[in-house]
Amino acid sequence: MPDHSYTPQTVVKRLPVYLRVLDNLLRREIEIISSKELSGETGFTPEQIRKDLAYFGAFGTRGTGYQTSYLREKILKIIGLDQETPIIIVGAGHLGIALTRYNITNNPYVEVVAAFDNDPDVIGEKILNIEVLPASRMESLIQEYGIKVAVIAVPSQKAQQVVDDLVSYGIKAVLNFAPVKLEVPQGVQVHNADLTIELQSLIYYSSSEKERMTRLQKEKEGEIESPQ
Amino acid sequence: MPDHSYTPQTVVKRLPVYLRVLDNLLRREIEIISSKELSGETGFTPEQIRKDLAYFGAFGTRGTGYQTSYLREKILKIIGLDQETPIIIVGAGHLGIALTRYNITNNPYVEVVAAFDNDPDVIGEKILNIEVLPASRMESLIQEYGIKVAVIAVPSQKAQQVVDDLVSYGIKAVLNFAPVKLEVPQGVQVHNADLTIELQSLIYYSSSEKERMTRLQKEKEGEIESPQ
DNA sequence: TAGATTGTTAATCGATTAACAATC
DNA sequence: TAGATTGTTAATCGATTAACAATC
Numbered sequence: 001m002p003d004h005s006y007t008p009q010t011v012v013k014r015l016p017v018y019l020r021v022l023d024n025l026l027r028r029e030i031e032i033i034s035s036k037e038l039s040g041e042t043g044f045t046p047e048q049i050r051k052d053l054a055y056f057g058a059f060g061t062r063g064t065g066y067q068t069s070y071l072r073e074k075i076l077k078i079i080g081l082d083q084e085t086p087i088i089i090v091g092a093g094h095l096g097i098a099l100t101r102y103n104i105t106n107n108p109y110v111e112v113v114a115a116f117d118n119d120p121d122v123i124g125e126k127i128l129n130i131e132v133l134p135a136s137r138m139e140s141l142i143q144e145y146g147i148k149v150a151v152i153a154v155p156s157q158k159a160q161q162v163v164d165d166l167v168s169y170g171i172k173a174v175l176n177f178a179p180v181k182l183e184v185p186q187g188v189q190v191h192n193a194d195l196t197i198e199l200q201s202l203i204y205y206s207s208s209e210k211e212r213m214t215r216l217q218k219e220k221e222g223e224i225e226s227p228q
Numbered sequence: 229m230p231d232h233s234y235t236p237q238t239v240v241k242r243l244p245v246y247l248r249v250l251d252n253l254l255r256r257e258i259e260i261i262s263s264k265e266l267s268g269e270t271g272f273t274p275e276q277i278r279k280d281l282a283y284f285g286a287f288g289t290r291g292t293g294y295q296t297s298y299l300r301e302k303i304l305k306i307i308g309l310d311q312e313t314p315i316i317i318v319g320a321g322h323l324g325i326a327l328t329r330y331n332i333t334n335n336p337y338v339e340v341v342a343a344f345d346n347d348p349d350v351i352g353e354k355i356l357n358i359e360v361l362p363a364s365r366m367e368s369l370i371q372e373y374g375i376k377v378a379v380i381a382v383p384s385q386k387a388q389q390v391v392d393d394l395v396s397y398g399i400k401a402v403l404n405f406a407p408v409k410l411e412v413p414q415g416v417q418v419h420n421a422d423l424t425i426e427l428q429s430l431i432y433y434s435s436s437e438k439e440r441m442t443r444l445q446k447e448k449e450g451e452i453e454s455p456q
Numbered sequence: 457t458a459g460a461t462t463g464t465t466a467a468t469c470g471a472t473t474a475a476c477a478a479t480c
Numbered sequence: 481t482a483g484a485t486t487g488t489t490a491a492t493c494g495a496t497t498a499a500c501a502a503t504c
Binding site for chain 2: 464
């Protein structure tokens with residue numbers, strides 16, 4: 001095991017994929033798996049898989065492969081999912097509610113402890129078994145459960161204030177659905193799940209190279225000169 | 229303008245960010261902006277911004293900067309948002325419905341034409357002004373509107389079948405929310421918006437390097453040897 | 457002209473891929 | 481032992497950053 005000083009984010013983003021695939025393999029009662037077979041399941045190359053795992057240790061057996069359940073447990077520990085992680089969702093609008101439901105039903109290892117909103121109409125409501133609480137309850141709940149991870153699903157204008165508060169209450173990592181760049185102090189991680197960006201960049205690829213060229217070209221013909 | 233044979237995906241993913249920032253700047257009536265100022269708004273370096281734009285042309289004025297409205301229009305054309313893009317959402321569960329609402333209200337340039345589901349209970353329902361249609365109506369609607377982009381928000385087990393159908397109806401780009409690797413023919417783009425992966429990789433960062441080390445270390449002490 | 461900022465080429469950095477020795 | 485597959489080092493590739501000439 002090489003003593004890497006840190007692990008690239010690209011590698012960390014692949015860990016949950018390994019975890020999901022290993023869970024599937026266990027369900028199919030497959031007990032041993034090679035990097036080549038893992039490649040088929042994940043779409044990553046065998047070399048990349050072996051190198052990713054090597055960042056954290058030597059978990060396989062030469063000549064044989066990886067023991068599915070053992071590797072799964074190692075990855076759980078690496079990510080920090082060996083015990084259920086409590087999280088909160090801030091913003092109980094349509095997206096926040098859908099995310100709450102989604103996570104409850106689809107996310108083993110993670111437990112949504114509460115959702116927060118300021119709208120009196122939704123406070124007190126229950127999303128499955130999760131209660132919507134007023135923002136005033138946020139600090140005490142974060143401290144009580146030792147919560148380190150929050151999901152932000154509030155309108156753009158409110159997102160910076162929300163993240164400032166969250167950070168002051170001890171939150172260390174944020175999944176942000178609001179389409180804004182959030183400023184946070186060093187040591188706090190923000191990942192953006194920006195649906196607009198995903199969708200728009202996808203639209204770029206929905207037309208062919210040729211069509212894109214034509215669009216830019218047509219423009220040129222219509223105008224006399226570049227601006228100014 | 230260098231004649232790049234293709235544009236890296238990393239660059240394409242930044243285009244919507246430029247677009248959003250330019251929209252904001254126009255609202256603030258800022259007519260000229262330098263790459264340095266754009267850097268402040270986007271968080272990307274000025275060099276990167278200039279290089280990104282250079283993939284598509286020379287849109288600025290040396291010594292001055294970029295004309296906000298002109299650059300915005302250029303980027304709209306590059307992405308393909310110069311005319312409103314019709315899309316569909318497949319799967320009208322909680323997530324599908326939230327995405328439909330979200331996009332309608334938050335996404336200029338994109339129009340959700342319909343949502344699809346097979347559950348008789350939701351078929352015929354309206355999400356704002358968007359109707360939920362049965363899957364049997366998918367093919368004709370895609371053809372009628374010339375739709376090239378679809379969002380998949382169905383359960384994992386159904387996602388591959390759905391994407392196969394969509395591709396056969398002419399869809400060229402898919403935003404997939406189901407946590408599975410979808411197989412598609414060459415020329416079709418799939419982007420994954422996998423909330424579980426985002427959340428789990430975030431959890432990795434919510435504990436410190438030291439804590440992670442301890443977790444893996446503790447394991448080692450408890451066991452006699454590696455597996456087998 | 458002097459000052460500013462772009463567009464582009466060159467240098468650096470980081471991640472992926474290839475190769476192979478270690479070893480089950 | 482022979483065959484297989486890991487773990488790791490070296491080579492390649494691609495993206496970012498730095499430098500600077502072009503030019504408004």
